[in-house]
Amino acid sequence: MRVYEVAKKVGMESKELMAELKRMGVPVASHSSALDADVVARLLAKFAPQQGLGGAGADDKTATRAGRGGEGFRQEADGGGGHVKSTGAKAGAVSLEEPPKPDKRRILIKKKKTEEEIEAAAVPATETGLTHAPPPDLAHPVPGLPATESAAAAPPAEVKPDIAPSPPAGILSPAPAESPVPAASVEAKPAAIATPALDAASEAALAKKKAEALFEGGEAKGAREKAKKVRKPGRERDEEEARAREDAARWDDLRAISVHRRDDRVRHAGTTPVTEITKPRKKGIKLTAGMTVKEFAEAVGQRPADIMKKLMESGQMLTLNQSMNLELAGLIAEELGVKVEVTAPKAGEELLEEAALWKGEEKPEPRPPVVTIMGHVDHGKTSLLDAIRQTKVAEQEAGGITQHIGAYSIELHGKRITFLDTPGHEAFTAMRARGAKVTDIVILVVAADDGVMPQTIEAINHATAANVPIIVAINKIDKPEANVERVKHALAEHNLISEAWGGQTIMVEVSAKKRQNLDLLLEMVLLQADVLELRADPRKPAKGTVIEARLDRGRGPVATVLVQEGTLKVGDAYVVGTYSGRVRALIPAAGGKLTEAGPSMAVGVVGLTGVPSAGDTFLVVKDERMAREIAESRAQKQRAAELAGPAKVSLDDLYARIKQGDIKELALVIKADVQGSSEALAVAIDKLPSEVVKLRVIHNGVGGITETDVLLAAASGAIVIGFNVRPEPKAAALAESERVDIRLYSVIYDAIADIKAAMEGLLEPTFKERVLGRAEVRQVFNVSKAGIIAGCYVLEGTMTRASSGVRVVRDHVPVYQGKLASLRRFKDDVREVQQGYECGIGVENFSDLKAGDIIENFVLDRIAAKL
């Protein structure tokens, strides 16, 4: 019999029968293949008796089970036929109850579920009551076992349900509910596998293969997408696609970037600190004091902006050309991996010495004299200066616009004379008080009609105190009431004796108004200069003194500098006071411009970084950095001096200073209410023993103590003795700032006794303590470098460095008195801390600070010994 005939007989489709035959191990080529008689008999025995039989109960059970466990698969497997029959099952009933609808989506969902179930495949089938059999093409048959059994026993890991859904054959061949036999061993061979299920599986497998082929063929992207369509549901698939696209894009991107460009990208990545990748030019650098931000940045191979940023992070706002704190520079360099070597070159004034050091052979040449005109009010100082300038300067520079620079030079018989334009002894002494000696010769103007007046005497005293020779110009001789002889007499009383009278003082009778004897006066000046043998070497680097300085609108700070040594040139690096820089231009008084100025010439200097003070030394140094260092060190010293500063000379410490050998002479400025008193005082002082120290009255005048008196005292290291007079307010303030000791008396004896006691070291100054502030110790720290530091809270007043000392008080009992070692707010050293703030205090040589201690900050006010 042929296959289709048997199929007809048993009521099956030829196709189904062919499958069954295959399972039975009977190969058939087609539905018309002939079958052996025994095979036909077996088939008939197997299928023929079932015709018309069936148990509703069993059917129900099967349907229910199938619905629970493998509905989708059965639908898929049925392929719409419902022909698969199990023992006692009525295919028709099943088909009617659940109309087969191939639903790919549902299959896919189920497929996922199957995955989960496969993962749980270790669970015995008896527990679930279901058998999941993988499709034969995916199952790895276990030798010696029937296909179904081997499929059921196949390890779940081998199953690839994502690609080929595997309808569990066992679903459709449920074990009887009461059967204790495991489902896998249930006799389910005839209906174990439904052909349509195989078809679905092969379809999926085919899709996979196709996809693989496409991948291999280079159409990776499209194929992957296609494959995904097959195997990935909805959202998951979208995500996967997006990821794939991203990967592809990244890959393209990476391939497009050259190695070099990738490096660049890293370098410019915002978060990467530039400092880590910019290689310093040098491995080690030398740090020198005064190094600017710019110089440091160059040295460490960084952008100045980055260094400035780092400084800002450390709380320092510095510009490019400001010099850096060495410690901080060291830290930054270290951070950048640059080794630092701090060169400690000569600093400050030491450096100044080096800077001023000139190795050339000294060849001093005669230099012009520098003259200052002094005299009493209205005696004609300005008129004389003007007369000289007009006759001499105007003659030379006809039509030239003269500049006011505070000094000018004239020429007579090929020789120059420099006049300082600020007449009067005040300016002269102010300059001297600053340690500047600029004047070589003083022209003392005395009006012939007025004679010697108080300021004439003052001028004499000031000039004498400075050891400057005086040439007397007896002015206004054109006036009918002029009395030259009277003037000479009066001057003789003050030790100015005319040459005509056998003395040494040159006296010239002039008239500023009529311009009489001006040349003679100038000739005398030159003569005196010859006597003085004024010399300087013009080849040296310039050194001078600031005569005056101002802020010019167009030029910035301009200082008139009197060159005293060497030659000042445009472009020279200089240091003046606490400023430094380079000379940009030189302006002479006669107008125009100069490229250089030699000894005794006064020039306006342009290119200053600030306005210096009159009397400051102007020094040309090797380079700008050196200049800057000196300037900074000076500024530091100046600040320190402001904080400390004892009196220059005072009666209180006179004895100590005599002992130290500091003082060999005590200069005195005496001011009294009446001439008689001042003279009496001067005489009494003169009589004091002078073995230890010589007493010298440098000025003895009548009237209140003036600023000029204080200046003279400051310039000469003198003490001012006031007898029945008071200092003018301005003079008192100046005495304070110049630290000049003013002693006021109303009894001559007291003044003498004090001076005597001071000379013998017996004068006991009286001091009164004044508490400036009190701070409570809250906590004590041991700081490695600073030692014991007390974290304090200022209870009242101010804790200040500018104090005489501190006292540690514990339970109202002073336990230590000493000096303040450090005063800090956070990390910064501060000068003072006000009430209500916290601070760190270190007490010099005292480490036994305890919480609860009170630190008193006090100052000792000196009380004038006697009045």
Ligand SMILES: Nc1nc2c(ncn2[C@@H]2O[C@H](COP(=O)(O)OP(=O)(O)OP(=O)(O)O)[C@@H](O)[C@H]2O)c(=O)[nH]1
């Ligand atoms: N007759 C005459 N008058 C003169 C002479 N020199 C100056 N005067 C006059 O004296 C007055 C004062 O002259 P100044 O040159 O201002 O005197 P000073 O010393 O500069 O005065 P202060 O600047 O106030 O200290 C002016 O009115 C001048 O005209 C002179 O040689 N003869």
